[in-house]
Amino acid sequence: MKHPLLVLGIETSCDDSCVAIINERFEVLSNIVSSQIDVHRAFGGIVPEIASRKHLEVLPLVLHKALEEAGVTLKDIDVFAVTQGPGLLGALLMGVCLAKALSFALKKPLVGVNHIEGHIFAIRLEHPEVSPPFVALIVSGGHTELFAVSEWGKYTLLGRTRDDAAGEAYDKVARLLGLGYPGGPIIDQLSKSGNGKRFAFRVGLEDEDTLDFSFSGLKTAVARVFAQLTLEGRERTSLLADLAASFQESVIRSLVKKAFRAVEITGYRLLVVGGGVAANHRLREVMQEEGDKKNVRVLFPSHKFCTDNAAMVGACGLFHFLRGRRDGLEIDPIPQLSLGEKQAPSG
Amino acid sequence: MILAFDTSTPWLGVALVEGKEVFFRVTEYTRASHSLLLMQYLELLDARFSFREHLEGIVVGLGPGSFTGVKVGAIIAKGLAYALQVPLGGFSTFEVLASLARRLDTGQFEVVVPVIFHRKGEVFWVEFQKGATSLSSFQVGSPEDFLAQYKGRNDVFVVTPWRNLWELFVRAGIFCADPSQAIPDPLELVILFEERKGGSTENIFSMLPLYGSRVFERESASR
Structure with a gap:
């Protein structure tokens, strides 16, 4: 056989x-x-x-x-x-x-x-029942792109980053703060002990009527605040955590906002988030909350996918x-x- | 049958040999697309000789040379050897040129020195005692460094296919093979493989090319 x-x-x-x-x-x-x-x-x-x-x-x-x-x-x-x-x-x-x-x-x-x-396609490995139409947000160290998937193999690019990918921004900010590489998991971990509301960072194109993203200005904004930090010891550690958390909240806010705007425009009721940054615990949390609020099904592949x-x-x-x-x-x-x-x- | 190929220098070489019979042999000057050309030659050879079923070994040129070229040759050789379950051999361009020199009239010279152009301002070379082809460590330097070491040496015979280097060395009075006779020949890979059978089979999992350049050592040190 x-x-x-x-x-x-x-x-x-x-x-x-x-x-x-x-x-x-x-x-x-x-x-x-x-x-x-x-x-x-x-x-x-x-x-x-x-x-x-x-x-x-x-x-x-x-x-x-x-x-x-x-x-x-x-x-x-x-x-x-x-x-x-x-x-x-x-x-x-x-x-x-x-x-x-x-x-x-x-x-x-x-x-x-x-x-x-x-x-x-990673979503299909664990959710064979999933079928288009859906909105897909692919976010990683090299890519930040939003697609309307009308059927498998048929994609419309709704938006993408005009400069740095989200994961790239994580790496750059982590390097700037002396946290190491790769930035994504390090900042995600550090943010758990930080106050994400302490610093208000605005993300490029955030309030504009486009589904494109821009993260390059965020690094500069973080750098400006970081340069003013003169504290040492425990206070410095706490400030670093707040900076990391504030940066992360800003990135996530932009991703969530644009992704759900895409859902609204297309009228699709399913949002699939993939790529390395989709492993971020906070992104998964916020996306899920927003999905529950708006009655949109949000799916992530497991970390390994x-x-x-x-x-x-x-x-x-x-x-x-x-x-x-x-x-x-x-x-x-x-x-x-x-x-x-x-x-x-x-x- | 033995399949040999070399993508490490601008001269792409492919040969298919069985015993003393050379079914196919080509060296083609090409600045890029080694991977595309090599696969085309392999398809052509298989259509003509069905060599996949009869292959007894694969030999690949390991450089040094183009960073991309040496890696392309090595990964394709590893993939083929693994899939077809045949022994894999690999030899440096130095060994190929030293082997080639044995067929030239070099009787009066005690030392054969293959020279490989890497990029502007950097060449690689290694000394072989007359008739020898086994590689020891090689040297990296500028063409001027090379001239400083070998100018005036009457016992040295240089083998290099790069015409610009050849002109420089000849002008300095160094004995050199004609560049047209110094093009890395894939048949030499087969000869070396046959000569060293038993002692030269490479491990698919550990075989690596010779990159030559120290660029990453320099980068690491400066960080």
Whole structure:
């Protein structure tokens, strides 16, 4: 009897080396992630050349572990799916080249996947009942984008950041405050003991009639307050926590406001939030509260499927494969790959 | 059959060999798109020779050279070797050029020095005693550093495919192979693999290219 269709996903768009295996029912058989955070921490951020070198170093082992954990061999795989973009060129290239080599060696089809679309598909791994239409907010270190998903595979870009991504703002502010890297989890943790109302930071485009975001000014605002801090000891620690919490509240306020404005415009009753920043506890809390207030269902993937992973790439690749898509060995990484056509908000 | 390829320098090399028979061999000057061209050659070769089913080994050029090129070759080689479950070999461009020099008329020279251009102002080189091809540590410096070390040495024979370096060295009176005879040949990878069989199989999980540049050491130190 033919086994269920198996898809092997590969994700290397940034600093995580990921391989996962899923079946045609979107069930995850294995999901291996090798993080490079410790390597990049010394540099205070991601060094693209180092990221691609680490991918080369660990990918074969990550692949081996993914197969082992799923209890299958490469010969059992029916389709290879790989992140084609957006992302860091050198990092993407490692995943794409490995996928091409495997696809060629085993004469199995290859499907290139858009990383952002992968984040949207992450919700399908744990909520198979979810179906469009819905609004998707993808928010991470490299992206902050709002989509109207009218059907799987059909996206309208409603808004995006005009400068820094939300996760990037977290990293920059954490560096500024001397808190370390990566900024997201550190600020989220520190904020738990801080007063988020102590400093009123205004976020760019917050009150304008656009679904675009702007976070670059926020760092400057935090820097201005931070420069005035002369306190030491416990008072300083408490002020840092207040600063972190105030910064976080501002970012979240902007994300929530725009996301629910998008829900209002589209008339959809479901909001899906994905990407690394979607793992933030406070964002999840506030989004959920707002959803309850407005009678909108809000869904987040679990933490492991919010951050970069290859299961979401496999899921997205499976969807396109089932719709007949086949990519040849001529596919190349596309660092600026976009998703959906931009549409001005109305309503 | 043995499949060899090298994407570490601007000269993309691909060869398919069985015993003494060379089914295919190409070196093509290309500044980019090594990954695309290599896959095209592999598809072409498989359509013609169905080599996947008959492959006994894969050998790859490990650089040093272009940062992107060395990584592209290594990851494709690892992927193919893992999927087809065949032994993997890897040799540096220095070893390839030293191996190539054995076929040139270098009888009077005691030392062979392959030189690799990395980027403006930086070259890599290593000394091989006559006939030897095993790599020891290599040196990094400017072309001027190289000249200061080797100018006036009558026992040294330099092998480099980069014409600009060749012109500089010849003008300084250093004996050099003609650049057209010094292009990294994928057949040398096969020869080295065959010569060292048993002792040279690389581990798919640990094989890494030679990057050469010390740029990250410098960056780390300055932080």
